[in-house]
Amino acid sequence: MTTSPGALPTPTRAQIKRWQRYLANERAEAAVYRELAHNKDGEEREILLSLAAAEARHEEYWRSRLGDYVGMPRRPDYSTLLMGFLAKRFGSVFTLALMQSAEARSPYAKDEDASAQMLADERIHAEVVRGLAARSREKMSGSFRAAVFGLNDGLVSNLALVLAVVGSGASQGAIVLTGFSGLLAGALSMAAGEYVSVSSQRELLAASTxxxxxxxxxxxxxxxxxxxxxxxxxxxxxxxxxxxxxxxxxxxxxxxxxxxxxxxxxxxxxAAGEEAVGSALGAAGASFCLFAAGAFVPLIPFLFGVSTAVAATVACVLVGLTLMATGGIVGILSGTSPVTRALRQLAIGLGASAVTYGLGSAFGAVL
Known part of the structure; x- marks a missing residue:
């Protein structure tokens, strides 16, 4: 880079490209916060608008650094575009969770062109967004917890049950009957368990009021x-x-x-926490429906008359994809890596199914 007396150093081509990307991202992040603020009121709205104003300050910083090299507006990163899409279509829960992770992974920490104040801003923003995300998580934690647990339990337990029967060499009629029996029994058990659990939590809270x-x-x-x-x-x-x-x-x-x-x-x-605990009937209903939906997935290929081996393979694929999807969603909402959560869910589900298939094969050989 070259320097003229009394002027800032002329940025390199790499710096210009990087600063233009920062500028686009800051502009887009400010728009995300303003979009979220549209659906809020009171204190949360003020906080989100303040965050948008802070991002606008960062935008101005990069605009001044670029000077005549600011160029035409660039498209922000795909992750920032995704957050904008979620803010418009799905509200604050998913968006705030993603923004929390994005603010915590600020690229300014390794870029000497960014000011120390901007880096400090980004770290504080991560804590602010963490607090806002925690509010949203608390509002949905009761029924959402029951729904996620119900869906995953249905997927894993019924796939494991179906593969155990497949391993034993039973007919497809017996496999389907066993699968639907497991679906109904598991869904009723999950619903009853969630109702008792949530009711007990609410009673404990009432006793402390x-x-x-x-x-x-x-x-x-x-x-x-x-x-x-x-x-x-x-x-x-x-x-x-x-x-x-x-x-x-x-x-x-x-x-x-x-x-x-x-x-x-x-x-x-x-008394605190009643909103987080949620409704007993709501938790029971969500648990029943989601367990039944999850338990139905491994039965789908057996309803089309294909061979048992093909149906079992397709069932594993369908359940695996669904487990990865639910794991990824939980990862996003919890502010952790969705890929790690997705792979963990996949390993747990298919691992349990492999064990029951082996047991079914062993008993089938004996019988």
Whole structure:
């Protein structure tokens, strides 16, 4: 590169190309945050718009570095285009999960042309997006957990069951009957288990919730004894903090201050997590339907009259592809590598099926 007195060094061709790509990505990421903000309100909307403004600052940085070399607008990376597509079509859950990973893998960490402030911005953005993504995950975690577990259990357990019967040398009629029996029994078992599990979680949360009449008793407390501070200490406050908070609450009640209408059941002492646990019936229904859908996949090729060997091979392929798809989705939502999760799901499912096929073959030989 060459340098003229009083001017910035002339960028190389490689730098120009790289900076133009950065510029396009920053512009596209700002658009993604603005698109997500359209579907939000209140605090989340303000946070997303602030992130968009920060990306706009980064865009201006690269525009100034390029100067006369800014050129025509370039297409951003495919991963950034994907995030834009998801933001428009599917809302925030998938997009925020991908943005979390993208912000954490900022290329600026290894590029000396990027400023230290921009690198710090990107790392802080990753934490901000992580917090926003956590909110979305909590809202969907109950039924989504039941749905993912139900689908994967249906795929793995029924493929394993079907291949065990195939290994024993049974007829296709027996294989199909066994598969549908496993589908129905497993779906009912999963639904019942999820209903009991979620109901129990909600009952435990309810048992930890302050009694609804407790707030009405606070104005009658003896100020000197101040049992209210014991309530706060029992719920996690330190002794000094609890005493100070209790005195403030009682003083506010006597002054009819509106911020202390629910000194025990409100604020940080309210029951938390009920949204994350979800509905017992919703979890049971999702688990039943998704288990049945997953368990039906390995039965599909046996319904077309092909040979048992061909049907078993096709069943393994179908189940393998579905397992990889669900594993990839979970990987995206959890902010981890979708490829790693997909391969892990595939290995678990086909590994379990190989074991049962071997057992079926062994018993078939004996019988």
């Amino acid at each position: 302050p009694h609804e009449d407790a707030d009405n008793l606070v104005p009658q407390l003896d100020v000197n004894a101040n049992e209210l501070s014991l309530v706060y200490r029992a719920r996690g406050m330190g002794e000094q903090e609890a005493d100070q908070h209790a005195r403030a609450v009682l003083a506010g009640i006597r002054a009819n201050h509106p911020s202390v209408e629910a000194p025990i059941t409100g604020g940080r002492f309210s």
